[in-house]
Amino acid sequence: MLEDNGIYKLKRYFALALDPIHVGTGGYRIGRVDNTIVREPATGVPKIPGTTIEGCCRSYAYLKSKEDGRNINTYCAKGKPKSETEQPCGSCEICITFGYARKDKSMQALALFSDARILFFPVATMIGPVWITCPMVLKDAGVKLNNDENKLEKLEGGFLKANDLTLPMDDDKKVYLNFGWLLLKGKDENINPMQWKYKENREYKSLSDIIPKDILNKIIIVPDELFSTIVNSNLEVRTSIAIDPETGTVEERALFTYEAIPRGTVFWFDVIYQNPKNFQLNEWNTELIIKTVEDGLKLFEFLGVGGMGSRGFGRLKVIGEFLPFDKYLEALEKRLEILRKKHKNDKIQAICNYLKNIKSEYTNWIEKIEEIINKFCR
Ligand SMILES: [Zn+2]
Structure with missing residues (x-):
């Protein structure tokens, strides 16, 4: 069933850093380097700003649309007018999903x-890589710890470890572990992150369906x-050097250091999808918006976020329960029905061209696609 009602739908995504991630304080895709990365003001923990994710997602969703043969103009990728005549269209999936500004509207x-x-x-650490988290981070992310919840009281300035990790123990029966220069002692108390759950809308789902087990089995709560x-x-x-693009030689005083969030870091973020029907966009529905965003998110794994992509930075694998393709087709069909009632033949024709173009790519859905084509396209 498609959800046509409601104000919004929230989807939770996770992301695994395949490269170090550098999002400079200067904004997204800064060409050159800025030393520091963006942090949460209250805690000083680095983060990737929503505006960065949105900016990359818009560009990549646009690229995907182009690849799929949709007729979308370059200014839709930016969403802002460049001149009187060079403006975003204000009616394609990119403009509707990510917003736009034109002269007239x-x-x-x-x-x-x-x-x-x-x-x-x-x-x-001395026992190899572990993944740390803390009660506040888990609470903010809405992670439900089940049986591990009451063990948090036993942290007492130490740590709790996933049951797969074996640590050295000292004479007073405490286990210890180094985090860089810091040595922590903890009770020999196990947690089981494979049982943890996360919340999406009102539903609890298993983290282990989404996050690699190799990571969950090596969690430490500090x-x-x-x-x-x-x-x-x-x-x-x-530390790196800057090359003068004109001469190809090292620039003077060009030595700089930069920081980045390491490869292997797991992030979480939400996307709220507002219902288009509440914006008088009656031919649209939430699934079409979700598909556009997820097309963009799927490309983060290859095209990356943040700066210094050319130095092997920024690839981020976004993981989550993506919209199934049949749900998308169902949503597209609904849109076509409304367009037909309104006699918007040029829009129908554009969707038909798109469907004919992608047909061969989706062999599992070819019958359904052909059915839609036969029903709506001349
Ligand atoms: Zn547009």
Whole structure:
């Protein structure tokens, strides 16, 4: 069933850093380097701003639309007019999903992106990599710990470890573990992150369906007050040089250092999808907006976020329960029915061209696609 009612739909996504992630304080896709990365003001923990995710997502969704043979103009990718004649169209999926400003009219985005915040952060230790988190981070992310909930009281400035990790124990029966320069002692108390759940809308879902088991089995919970310190002292810091693009030689005083969130970090973020029907966009529905956003998110894995992509930075694999393709086709068919009632033949024709173009790519759905084509296209 498609959800045509309601004010909005919230979808929770997770993301795994395949490269170090550098989002400079200067904004998204800064060409050159800025030393520091964006942080949460209250805790000092690095994050990826929602505006960065939105900006990349819009560009990539646009690229995907182009690839699918949709006739979308370049200014729709930016959403802003460049001159009197060079303007976003204000009626394609990119403009409707991400908002636009034209001379004659403008509209806010239907998809609203939260910041991507760190959920699990990888740290090299004497027993190999572990992923740290803390009670506050878990609570903010709405993670339900089940049987592990009451164990949080036993943290007592130490740590709790996933049951797969074996640690050295000292004479007073405490286990210990180093996080960089910091040595922590904890009770020999196990947690089982494979049982944890996350919440999406009103539903609880298994984290282990989404997050790799290799990570969940190596979780360590540290106290809130230590989380930021451990994260900030385990960021990637590298030194690099700037090359003068004209001469190809090293620029003078071009040595710089930069920091980045390391490969293996797990983030979470939400996208709120507002119902187009509440914006007098009656031919649209929420699923079409979700599909546009998710087309963009799927490309983060290849095209990356943030700066310094050319230095092997920024690839981020977004994971979540993506909209199934049949649900999308169902939503598209609904749109076509409304367009037909309104005699908007040019729009119908554009969708028909798109469907004919992608048909061969979706072999599992070819019958359904052909059925729609036969029903709506001449
Ligand atoms: Zn447009």
